[in-house]
Amino acid sequence: MIPRRDANAKTSVQRKGMSKRDIAGKVLGSSMLRSIGRLVGGRGIRILAYHRILDDDLTSFEFDSGVVSATSEAFYEQMRFVRENFDVISFRDLWQCEKDGRSWPAQGLIITFDDGYRDNYTNAFPILRDLKLPASIFLTTGHIGEEKLFWWDKAALCFKRSANQSILIPELSGEPINLTDKEARNIAIGRVLDWIKRVPDETKESFLAGLPERLGVVLESDIAFAMHLSWDEVRTMSEAGIEFGSHTITHPVLSNVGPERLKDELVLSKSAIERETGAPVLVFAYPVGRRGNFNDASIAAVKEAGYSFAVSYDEGLAYQQSAIDDRQPAISREQTNRFTLPRIHVEADHSASLFRANLTFSSLLVGA
């Protein structure tokens, strides 16, 4: 799941029309400039971060719309663009480069999906297979084959379904939180999820257990039916060349759990995927994934658990460690450790030109 952007910011952008990012995307995404981008766009590899590929109407979507990255149609166009302009590889290829002492491909790009939603199989996989593109899916193993909502979907669902016009959450604020319209509810969801990411995992669990009752909502027992991948679907994709990485068992914010739980989340999820697919798991994706959602202890535990790479949700180009030298800005050096590889976000409200610009001119636009 992704760190939510401020709901207020999003609506003000909509009101004003095109954001600066959209305009920059329109100009820089033009085909004329793509060849220049090859020269100045940055020499690191691009790791694209997707979550869900869904065609649902997001205005009436009951779950967390913040994790919908693209429609099937937009995803198909994006994949055609990356196939034509980049060398699409997997983490296995990166690992082989390291083993052989070779450099990472200059135009290398890796397609990743976080969480393990079933639409990765029903919507993304057919497109990837048709275009013969590899991809890496990070599984939250405790949800595979289970009808269990992710915590962000449960929170979003409760707030969207509630008939209440306000809610008092003393943990968050002494003032009641307004729930009178859709925009207010989205702001409330954002506030609650931001708070959840900062508290100990036990506090998160007990808060969520009581949330339906506080909001007067009843959740059907099969509410998460077919929402997540099954192990059979994972195996089918694995046999077709899709690579699987770990995203823990329960998707906790790693800096909010103790050392024993941390180790179990990293080691047991890895062994479950290896047992079910028969393929080694080389890479890990930090849940939520911003610096602060994981810390030095988390990074050390990822290494200790036997992973070769880990990806964050910070934005940037990923550089090969041996290629990092004094010519790189300090922030890039820090960010491009093989256990904190940054990615490039893809979100449902990104236009086709912004997508192309983010990939072509990654070193200019990322984080703008």
Ligand SMILES: [Zn+2]
């Ligand atoms: Zn996630």
